[in-house]
Amino acid sequence: MHSWVDGLPAHGLASLKDRGLAYGDGLFETVAVKAGRPVLLELHMQRLVLGCSRLAITADQSLIRSEVLAYAQAMGEGVLKLILTRGDSLRGYAACPEAQPRRILQASPAPAYPLAHALEGVQLFDCATRLAEQPLLAGLKHLNRLEQVIARSEWQDPAYAEGLMRDTSGRVIEGVFSNLFLVRDGVLITADLQRCGVAGVMRAALLSEAERLAIPCHVTDISVEQLQQADELFVCNSVYGIWPVRGVAGLSWPVGPLTRKLQSIARTLLDV
């Protein structure tokens, strides 16, 4: 299916003056599409609105929403990627005040992950690449993603379904394209993302579900020692749901009961 740029089929081309290309000056969302509908759209839009606010990008959110809905309808099934940039400008970091933010929509097939990832769990590659601590950008799904690109280049072996990333201070943060949860003594724990990391839509959905189900939940800094002591571990995102983590860096975990419970909930959330 053709990409759309600003609501129109774009035949694969974007403006060379776009600040997304020049500086990574923008945001993106990766949205599962099922039966012509964007899954977890409200949470994706909430994160986009937060990102626009933090980056001072003034975009017409209702127009974006309507284009995403129309594009998903046309796609049917797969993964919709929305890129929202600050638009065009002349050379230089100063933005052009009259620039119009640019909306790019792209369609991909649903990724063909092995079923075993969800059923039996996955191994994580222990990435050497650390996440820098930048509170101004933490949590956002912005277009400055060289850390993830470098981290993902660390392994080619398909035995590793994901990579584990720490920050430059050694805290355990997330996967390369997933968020991470631990379970310890019945408490669900996920990293505080005030300094770095991407606040994933599935992470947000699971935090809400945990609250609804009165599952105790801590959003906090996580040390490697806490990782070692975890009873269960899983990664999640809004495309694949939840994968139990069976091992990383010589450590191993069973697939635990809370992981299975939340996995079932994530599957329901994605099967809209």
Place this chain on the structure above:
Amino acid sequence: MHSWVDGLPAHGLASLKDRGLAYGDGLFETVAVKAGRPVLLELHMQRLVLGCSRLAITADQSLIRSEVLAYAQAMGEGVLKLILTRGDSLRGYAACPEAQPRRILQASPAPAYPLAHALEGVQLFDCATRLAEQPLLAGLKHLNRLEQVIARSEWQDPAYAEGLMRDTSGRVIEGVFSNLFLVRDGVLITADLQRCGVAGVMRAALLSEAERLAIPCHVTDISVEQLQQADELFVCNSVYGIWPVRGVAGLSWPVGPLTRKLQSIARTLLDV
């Protein structure tokens, strides 16, 4: 003048699948062009080669060089911007091994900075935006530039020609689009860029010239206290050369003799 993409006139459009747009996965160089020749080309190419090596982008450097030379010749005067991305890929952080790096060349007029910037010196805005510490990317002129975009958005008042940036630990690093030098007791001092910052081409040229002229020079961490105690201060880049810094954050400096000496050298370097 038309942009070129991979050596051909591009009519302002780039591939929507380019990883430069998706992730800021690439590098750039901003090169002054005088009388059809790219100024300080060897230093720009050296930094590009270093960036390609650090990001594992395998590009044909002699092809890039020949395109830059031809494009500069066609431009005549102005600023040439080279963007080198990892090329296209499918969705996801993993690069496509067979992807061809993409070369984008863009022309802009030489910026019309007030002559007073060079003659009388400039005021720096004291940016609140801090540079995150990421040794894997430090020194490179990569396309992940949201920190500079946010910093540059902090001021609109043309009384400030540049902004001063510190890192998240408070060290004094650079300008938003310049490097910074102090002079103290006849010693030239510039920030160590092992943790963050862009290792500018004019900075490299001035370090070489200082060595040639036996001007003592330290590349080291710089504290705010050292900034306060400096005898002279200047910013530099490969387009405007050197601007003396007269003030930042309530501090002030005269335009000093070593600044004037290096400014004259920088002018010579740019007047190729």
